């Protein structure tokens with residue numbers, strides 16, 4: 207979709223946002239108390255659900271200057287963003303593991319939409335902002351090349367020339383594990399929060415009333431562009447199954463060769479048990495600083511498994527999700543792996 211300038215030289219996307227009234231009322235505002243009764247907004251077309259603060263500022267992202275050596279990572283949340291960003295950043299930076307350890311991933315590979323979450327003003331007032339490592343769009347514009355940026359936004363809200371100018375990696379994860387992981391994320395991080403149970407969360411999720419939904423809108427937005435030479439689609443489950451093969455795909459796509467020794471170092475660097483302890487990527491310091499709840503059983507890099515949903519969904523909930531998946535995937539050619547024997 208192409209945008210238009212409204213006379214101030216700033217290009218505006220054709221997407222329009224409006225408040226979702228239900229999100230300002232009970233029971234929603236009690237189940238999702240972090241939104242302070244302000245609720246969430248929905249973008250049309252596309253249905254993307256986000257904070258009002260984003261709606262007011264999204265033109266800043268839409269107007270970003272895309273560079274030909276940028277890599278933009280797009281995902282539905284909890285689908286392997288951090289894992290893929292780390293590999294991509296290292297591949298783009300000649301496997302500089304020292305720098306990756308020295309500088310946190312949120313600085314090296316910033317998240318664009320994180321700038322416009324409602325709560326930064328509150329975190330700032332509480333004094334935890336400095337430790338948040340959120341960098342502004344203005345700072346991102348000044349970052350040295352090559353930049354590895356990430357976001358959870360649909361193409362309509364990103365610069366219109368993005369895909370024709372830069373490389374884009376989309377990471378997809380099967381919706382069952384993505385739902386469970388997003389549920390735990392809501393329990394962990396104060397920017398969203400959820401007071402209900404998983405079954406209730408599932409209902410709001412498949413009804414596209416959870417922050418960052420609609421899941422299928424986001425995934426199919428990328429899937430529909432899968433033949434574009436600047437787009438690489440990765441699957442979390444393929445990464446779990448054979449990370450070496452996916453590292454080689456990323457390296458080929460980016461035209462950044464890696465040696466067999468570098469591949470082994472990358473594999474070791476992102477090995478789940480090691481990655482979950484890596485403070486450069488695991489947000490432990492931000493969570494301890496007040497961004498989330500310090501709970502050893504619910505961490506940002508949490509379980510890292512495919513099929514964990516089987517320990518969470520009742521047969522009835524699982525049936526409901528299966529029907530929702532079947533309806534949304536019909537005719538798309540997209541299929542998800544939801545279980546793995548070897549991982």
Ligand code: PPS
Nearest residue numbers: 283284285286287288289387476481507508509510
């Ligand atoms: S976020 O919040 O959107 O940035 O989250 P995201 O990074 O996309 O996804 C988090 C889930 O990815 C898992 N993860 C990994 N799995 C396997 N190997 C590695 N190295 C790895 N790193 C992160 C992480 O544990 C989250 O999934 P769950 O199912 O919650 O464990």
